Structure formats: structure tokens, C-alpha cells
Amino acid sequence: MRVMTTIHKSLLTLLLGLIGLLLLFPIVITFTNSLMTGGELLINYGTIGKLTEVTATGADTFVNLKWLPDKVTLAQYGELLVYSPNYLLLFWNSAGLVVPIILGQTAVAAMAAYAFAKLSFRGRDSLFLVYLLTMLMPFQVTLVPNYIMADKLGLLHTSGAVILPGIFAAFGVFMLRQFMLHIPYAYIEAAKMDGAGHLRIFLTVIVPMVKPGLAALVVLLFVDYWNMVEQPLIFIDDPFKQPLSVFLSRLSGEWDTVFAASMLYMAPMVLLFLYAETYFIEGVQLSGIKG
């Protein structure tokens, strides 16, 4: 019986492990290919996008997907970090957009979420439904009026046109509200008995209790805004002010640096994720349990 369970357990682990590997495959490929030389990559993938079947020498033109480089080199990273200062500038631009959005949205959303989750006022549920609806809309839906609004506020062609809508997006409110619904009213009542007002309760009772939720929100927002392409493309037309994501999205033909560029680009997200993982998973989980 014991042996049977062990076999069963191992098989199940193996199956789930294989699925996990399949999911991780792009990250692994990106990493190993970032250590190859430009020449090797060109030989491997140069035929992508060409509708030929046979090369001049008679070999077939299939891509040569390789796990391991012939020669390990950091040349791609050197090219990016040493010889193209532009890359670092774009990196900085990305940080300049993402950090204010994360700080702003987390703060603004936490306050609003507390009101939606724990306080009663007229029109609460219908207002929340409006938030929910706009959260579901793709960016294109309000593109034109947003453009006009940014123009009227004098934000067009500045980073403010991307940052401010980011700060007031509804996602943080939605997620933190789900999270705060779990907090028993007893805590709030007890603080009230001690004479605390709502602002005090919010800062000293609620915020410490939703730390995992805040961590999860920060990770999700980071991933979301670090990867945004459409908004900066439309609202910021100066190529020197645009974030890395826009630059990277145009890089797909340039085999000699694209993998290292992706790795460097991914690094902050992966580091943040691994650093906050326990919190993140706890946070994401709790947000989904109670509707």
C-alpha cells in the first residue's frame, strides 16, 4: 500500500513537473541563447520570416533550436551595457514610469478599497460596479477621449499622460477590496472603542493586516506596467523618453542582442517576484477566496 502511494505520488509529480518545464521553456531558451554569439544566433534563426525551403547550398532552412551555446560568451550583454548607452537610458525611463505608478496606485487604491470593503455609504455597490467595468475595458475603448483629456490637461507628450492614468486605474482598488473583505469587523470595532477614527484604523489596523495583498499588488502592477507598450507609444512620441518595453518590442529581428536584452529586461521582474514570492502567493490566494 505504502509503495503504491509513493509510485502514485512520484508519477503525479513527474506529470506536473513536465507541464512546469513546458511553461518554463521560453525563459530557459531566452537565458541559454543570451550566452551565444551573434554569429551563432544568425545561423540558428536567420531564416525566420523568410518563405524559403532550401538554402543556396541545398540544406533545409528550418531553425536550429539549441539549448546550449557552442561557445559561452557575455558578448551580447557587453554590447548592450557598454557599447549602447541608449539601452541604459531606456531602462531608466521604464523605472521612471513604473515606480510612480506603483507607489501612487497602491496608496490611492488602499484608501479607496477600505471605503469599499468596510464602510457603508450610499451608492457603494453601484460605484464599485462602475470601477469593475472600467477595469475590464481594453485600453482602446477610451483611447480618443483619453487623448483629448491628456491634451486639455497639457499632459500630451509627457510621462504624466502615462503615469496619472496608471495611478488611478481600478485594478488595485478591486484587488485590495477583495482582500480587506476578509478582515473581521471585530478588529475595527475594537479600535473604535479605543477612540480611533477611520484614518487611524486604516493606517494602524488595516494596512498592517493586508501586507500580503499589498505585496501581491506591487508585483502584479510591476509586471503589468513594465510590459506596457501601447500607452507610451501613443502618449510619448519622443523616442528618447520611451520605456524599454517599446524599444524591445521592435527588436525581434536583431538576433545579436535580443536575448540578452530580454534577460536584462526580465531581471527586475524575476528578482522582485522571487523576493516577494511567499507574500505574493499568499496575497493572490486570499484575494480570490471571498467575492
Add this chain to the structure above:
Amino acid sequence: MKKWVFLRAQRGIARWMRRDAAAAWLLLAPSAAGFAVFYLIPFVMGVMYSFMSNASEGGFAGLANYRELLASESFRKAASNTFYFSAVSVPLMLALSLGLALLLNGQIYLRKWLRTSYVLPLVVPVASVIIIWQMIFDWNGVLNYALSWFGISRVDWMKTEAARNVVIAVYLWKNVGYNVILFLAGLQQIPKDYYETAQLEGAGRFRQFYSITLVYLTTTTFFVVIMSIINSFKVFRETYLLAGDYPHDSIYMLQHYMNNMFVSLDIQKLTAAAALMVCGIMAVVLGLFGLERRYRRFME
């Protein structure tokens, strides 16, 4: 004297803050103001434009824009593609992530490591996704190579009906881990003795799953569906960067249509399309809310 006035004012605010509604509005104020300026007002403006003949010096046009929109071949194609994509990929996502969560919740080794590997695709940048996508589905890609072993001739995947399924696969790959984590948490909340009682009463495995697991996962499922719909709109970015303004017919989405209307400055059609899309989303959300409410009552 001055100090006394200040103290009284402070006490006044403190008392006022203790009243729920007032405190709520105060806490909501920054969010609501920004939300109104950047989301709500633009949305209302958009709906208004959709009824005007010309956005800058609007004459009221009634439903003319909508009539023109519905007559447009490319809008109908985009709308039906978007609908088809969400209608297929969201249920598929639900089934897949629930299935994986059930397996992960079972008796296995290395649970923590597996969980991490399932969530990591979330952080893969768009650029990498596009390159890997090309490596696999290009004319010269790995998939065609594998098929050539079996003597099947090459297909330019992104230029056939199959493009649709490729996009669905990328969507599932990228988002399944997040939903698995959500379901896993939901599963761990279900009290174990419910299953024991059900077993004693002779309920089979299927019956247990159907009337305990699924019922208890209602709120989680609601959340997962909402997130899945949001994320299903987000695959547009990858599709757009890979295939451009005019991809193959089968993956021409409403976002492509709206983007193209923006480029050609056809504001009327763009806003009318946006308004219709929001009506569609609203219908889905209200339907979900209704379902969830009914199920919750069922649980209590």
C-alpha cells in the same frame, strides 16, 4: 487662544471622521477624482461622440454611426472574432487551471517548486514571447520541422485559420499559473470533513466534486473569470506586435479594429465600436454577478 481653536477644529474633524459615510468619501476622494478624470469622463465623452456626426463640432447623428458600424464588414469580423476568442479561451482556461489545481492539491512532491514554475510565465516580456512564438510557429519553425519528420508539408501557421488556436495557446500558457494559484487557495479553504461526511453517505467521487468542490469554489471562480476576461484582452499586445495592423482574418480582434480606426481618425466608428464592446462586457459581468449571488444563497 489660537491653539484652542486649532484643537477644537481637530476634534471636529476627528468626530466627523468617525461617521462612516463621511470617512468613506474622504478616503475615496483621491481615487474617485482621478478615476473620474482619466476613466469615467473619457468614457462618457466617448459614448457622446458615438452619437455625433463630427466630434469637433458635433451635430447629433442619432444611431447613424452605429448603423454604419454594423454594416461594416471588418467590424463584424472583429466583433465575432473577439467574442469567439473569449467564449472559447475563458472556459478552456477555467477547465485547465482547475484541473491543474486539483492535481497540485493532491499528494505530490516539490509542491512549492512546481507552483513557482507555473507562475513564472507571467513575467516573461513581450519581446521574448514573440521570438519564441516565431521560433515555433514560423514557416521555418520548430513545429514545421517536427511535422516534416512525419512527411507533413509546411504550413505558415500565422496565415491560416490555425492562427486562432496559436493565440489561444499563448494566452493559456501565459495566464494559467495565476489562476492555478487562485484555485489552489480556494480548494484549501474547503473543510475536509465535508468530504468525509459525503463519503459516509455514499456519495461517489463525481458527486463529491460536483456538489462540494464546485459549489465551494463559486466565489473563486467568479474572480478567476473576471481576471481571465481581462487577460484575454491583453493577448492583443503580443498578437499586434507579431502580426501588425492587419493580421490574418481569424485573429483580427476588436482592438485591431479600434486601433485602425484611431489611425485613420474615424472617431465615430471607434467610439461606437467601443460603446458596443462595453455593452457586451457589461452584460457578461452582470450575468456573472447574478449567477454568483444565486449560488451564494444556495450555499447558505
